[in-house]
Amino acid sequence: MENFTPGASFLGGVLIGLSASLLLLCNGKIAGISGILGGLLRPVRDDTLWRVFFIAGLLAGGAILRLVSPQVFDIALTRSGEVFLLAGLLVGFGARLGSGCTSGHGVCGISRLSPRSLLATLIFMTAGIVTVYIVNTFFGGAL
Numbered sequence: 001m002e003n004f005t006p007g008a009s010f011l012g013g014v015l016i017g018l019s020a021s022l023l024l025l026c027n028g029k030i031a032g033i034s035g036i037l038g039g040l041l042r043p044v045r046d047d048t049l050w051r052v053f054f055i056a057g058l059l060a061g062g063a064i065l066r067l068v069s070p071q072v073f074d075i076a077l078t079r080s081g082e083v084f085l086l087a088g089l090l091v092g093f094g095a096r097l098g099s100g101c102t103s104g105h106g107v108c109g110i111s112r113l114s115p116r117s118l119l120a121t122l123i124f125m126t127a128g129i130v131t132v133y134i135v136n137t138f139f140g141g142a143l
Helices: 006-027 033-041 049-068 081-097 102-111 115-138
Strands: none
Touching (some): 006 102
């Protein structure tokens, strides 16, 4: 298996779980990135600053990792920029359609035993698996 990093993956999962738990406990908010970003695009009075800090923290974390460990970003992209753009738009559309994203439903919703989040997570994971299978099988992974 390529790029198998159980230690780093475990640590990342623990940090995501802790940050999602802290946001819920301290602020009463769900750490769903699409909802947080969506709230910045449609600002509500006295509900913007924490969103700005949350998104800034995500970006700062990536920037710090790039400075500390640049080799982590040395990956070969096998898809075109257009495919990534289309994929991003489809993910954004799906997140809005499903009233949440992988972080909101998959991390926060399932941990709260939300049936709606469990169903949403099963649907988007299944859709992702089917999409990868179709692209790799019928398009030779060249889409």
